[in-house]
Amino acid sequence: xxxxxxxxxxxxxxxxxxxxxxxxxxxxxxxxxxxxxxxxxxxxxxxxxxxxxxxxxxxxxxxxxxxxxxxxxxxxxxxxxxxxxxxxxxxxxxxxxxxxxxxxxxxxxxxxxxxxxxxxxxxxxxxxxxxxxxxxxxxxxxxxxxxxxxxxxxxxxxxxxxxxxxxxxxxxxxxxxxxxxxxxxxxxxxxxxxxxxxxxxxxxxxxxxxxxxxxxxxxxxxxxxxxxxxxxxxxxxxxxxxxxxxxxxxxxxxxxxxxxxxxxxxxxxxxxxxxxxxxxxxxxxxxxxxxxxxxxxxxxxxxxxxxxxxxxxxxxxxxxxxxxxxxxxxxxxxxxxxxxxxxxxxxxxxxxxxxxxxxxxxxxxxxxxxxxxxxxxxxxxxxxxxxxxxxxxxxxxxxxxxxxxxxxxxxxxxxxxxxxxxxxxxxxxxxxxxxxxxxxxxxxxxxxxxxxxxxxxxxxxxxx
Numbered sequence: 001x002x003x004x005x006x007x008x009x010x011x012x013x014x015x016x017x018x019x020x021x022x023x024x025x026x027x028x029x030x031x032x033x034x035x036x037x038x039x040x041x042x043x044x045x046x047x048x049x050x051x052x053x054x055x056x057x058x059x060x061x062x063x064x065x066x067x068x069x070x071x072x073x074x075x076x077x078x079x080x081x082x083x084x085x086x087x088x089x090x091x092x093x094x095x096x097x098x099x100x101x102x103x104x105x106x107x108x109x110x111x112x113x114x115x116x117x118x119x120x121x122x123x124x125x126x127x128x129x130x131x132x133x134x135x136x137x138x139x140x141x142x143x144x145x146x147x148x149x150x151x152x153x154x155x156x157x158x159x160x161x162x163x164x165x166x167x168x169x170x171x172x173x174x175x176x177x178x179x180x181x182x183x184x185x186x187x188x189x190x191x192x193x194x195x196x197x198x199x200x201x202x203x204x205x206x207x208x209x210x211x212x213x214x215x216x217x218x219x220x221x222x223x224x225x226x227x228x229x230x231x232x233x234x235x236x237x238x239x240x241x242x243x244x245x246x247x248x249x250x251x252x253x254x255x256x257x258x259x260x261x262x263x264x265x266x267x268x269x270x271x272x273x274x275x276x277x278x279x280x281x282x283x284x285x286x287x288x289x290x291x292x293x294x295x296x297x298x299x300x301x302x303x304x305x306x307x308x309x310x311x312x313x314x315x316x317x318x319x320x321x322x323x324x325x326x327x328x329x330x331x332x333x334x335x336x337x338x339x340x341x342x343x344x345x346x347x348x349x350x351x352x353x354x355x356x357x358x359x360x361x362x363x364x365x366x367x368x369x370x371x372x373x374x375x376x377x378x379x380x381x382x383x384x385x386x387x388x389x390x391x392x393x394x395x396x397x398x399x400x401x402x403x404x405x406x407x408x409x410x411x412x413x414x415x416x417x418x419x420x421x422x423x424x425x426x427x428x429x430x431x432x433x434x435x436x437x438x439x440x441x442x443x444x445x446x447x448x449x450x451x452x453x454x455x456x457x458x459x460x461x462x463x464x
Contacts, residue, residue, distance in 0.1 A: 021121075047070045050072045061156075079150070084384070086384075089185055091160065159172075173419060182421060184423065187423055191427055199400055202377065202403070205407065206375035217230055217231070221326040223326050241334075249291060252354070253308070303406060312333040344374055382422065385424065388400070
């Protein structure tokens with residue numbers, strides 16, 4: 001019975017596919033860049049677009065003001081009875097499109113082009129996250145058209161500040177905790193393993209992001225008059241940061257690895273069976289050999305080991321031509337990617353001690369922390385995961401793989417800590433989607449399979 005209903009909804013989705021694309025394109029045309037105040041009205045327009053779309057599908061949908069961009073919160077009662085209650089999350093904001101000269105087509109005019117896997121849509125937000133949000137919005141629409149409702153109770157939260165770190169999301173979760181109650185969350189903002197192989201992401205690394213400033217002399221100094229006597233803040237900073245790793249690529253902060261768990265043999269074997277080619281992976285970006293901790297498999301280094309990276313470094317004179325100065329101040333931005341069980345606050349404290357131990361007398365260190373979030377591991381045995389595995393296997397004709405991610409999705413940790421929810425991370429992006437870069441794209445095959453997989457997921461969770 002359930003499979004018959006699913007097939008009917010899939011047929012409707014296939015017959016109305018062009019209309020689903022046009023709705024996606026309409027959202028892509030809204031330049032909802034949250035990082036730029038000039039686009040505040042565009043963010044509000046994108047939020048209203050999402051609200052109106054959900055209201056048309058039988059949701060009780062409303063905009064909620066925040067100190068930044070508005071959130072969309074919507075509820076659908078589902079069929080009643082013991083149907084599961086899912087919280088779908090996404091974001092309508094996008095990254096700035098600059099540099100504009102590197103785009104082959106206008107960033108906010110979705111354009112269909114040919115790629116290695118057929119047609120693709122090029123636009124800012126094509127995959128991150130408007131395209132992926134539109135896969136499950138289209139699935140809702142297909143169920144609504146065929147059955148008059150949804151096979152599960154659904155709450156939707158779509159925010160407009162994910163691309164600037166979601167500064168107002170957690171306060172919203174705290175104030176709306178009761179309205180956001182559910183059995184589990186669903187997020188499509190991750191990748192497949194490849195164009196043919198669906199994936200469920202079960203591990204996310206956490207993050208500590210910090211800017212370090214060293215202050216030495218009260219001003220930049222003439223290198224001829226002071227060189228050989230005055231301490232160079234930039235020399236000192238690079239010497240300290242050069243100590244961050246040992247010759248084997250391990251991070252030298254005290255206690256950094258104390259809570260890092262080894263990868264279980266079964267999981268290590270599963271990752272090994274994926275056939276990841278690190279040489280090809282790095283060759284695509286012009287690199288010849290891997291870095292990181294020596295002696296560990298590539299996917300373990302990418303998914304299950306913590307890292308420390310310098311993201312920016314500056315001081316003194318950086319303009320054109322020559323200016324011979326000794327910098328009085330030097331700055332660096334650093335990120336620490338963390339794995340489950342590592343404490344972000346403890347890592348930050350250890351980094352502060354690491355720097356302090358290397359400072360000469362009279363040199364001041366200042367810190368600005370831009371973000372702290374722990375790593376997450378999602379349970380792989382639950383009714384939701386089982387339904388997702390079945391949905392993806394039916395849609396792709398092969399079992400999905402469990403993968404990790406080297407990146408961070410802080411809302412997953414917030415959902416667990418604030419709402420007590422585990423999250424299904426079922427995304428349809430590809431490694432070459434150029435997320436955050438010019439010419440961002442989403443393959444039409446990925447959009448279509450994503451839409452159909454979400455239809456199947458709801459069908460497997462609903463009553464028979």
